[in-house]
Amino acid sequence: MKATKQRSTGREHVVVRTRKHATALLLAGSLLVLAGCSGHDSGTSSKPSSTPTAVSPAPSSTVDAVYAAVLAAYTSSWDAQTEAYSKASSAGTELKKNTTLRALFDIEHDLEVMRKAGQVTIGKPVIHPKVVKVTNTKIPAATVTDCIDTTNWTLIDKASKKKVPLPTTRLIKYVSTATLEKWGTKWMVTKLTAQEQPC
Numbered sequence: 001m002k003a004t005k006q007r008s009t010g011r012e013h014v015v016v017r018t019r020k021h022a023t024a025l026l027l028a029g030s031l032l033v034l035a036g037c038s039g040h041d042s043g044t045s046s047k048p049s050s051t052p053t054a055v056s057p058a059p060s061s062t063v064d065a066v067y068a069a070v071l072a073a074y075t076s077s078w079d080a081q082t083e084a085y086s087k088a089s090s091a092g093t094e095l096k097k098n099t100t101l102r103a104l105f106d107i108e109h110d111l112e113v114m115r116k117a118g119q120v121t122i123g124k125p126v127i128h129p130k131v132v133k134v135t136n137t138k139i140p141a142a143t144v145t146d147c148i149d150t151t152n153w154t155l156i157d158k159a160s161k162k163k164v165p166l167p168t169t170r171l172i173k174y175v176s177t178a179t180l181e182k183w184g185t186k187w188m189v190t191k192l193t194a195q196e197q198p199c
Helices: 060-087 101-117
Strands: 005-007 014-016 031-034 119-123 130-135 141-149 153-157 173-183 186-198
Touching: 060 101, 060 119, 060 130, 060 141, 060 173, 060 186, 101 119, 101 186
Parallel strands: 014 031
Antiparallel strands: 005 014, 119 153, 130 141, 141 173, 173 186
């Protein structure tokens, strides 16, 4: 889940990108608000909420293909994050497939905290990613904005299956931004940042 981690001021929870990496959800003291989002057919949306605009002149089909590849990588990362948080472990997930070690660092920390607390998540976050920028530099990069909805993504005690109480001030739906880079033929999530604002 979630990416780069940012501690929220005035609140007792850690915003995890998805992570600043979801991903919104919970833990570290109270819970990490996981950011992220993902999707294939995991019940989350992998389509942008509106048609993106090309940042440089290029055939429409080429732009569409690039945006689709970026969203697929982003969604895949969120799918893997959701799976990892559901068992408090990245083992057996495809997190490394589309998420860099830098982005994984915070996720692994969150998972360790969850394991020690005996907590896991149930349900899934709903994401609404949209590619807002693609730069054609030596290492192509892309920026994705998202609205992470954690309404049905719940932190529970693994043994008792009871819901873990979370701060009432936490954001249930929040803005998240992700940075991706194209490494060879693959787009990789390099950073996930959960913003301190609702959506």
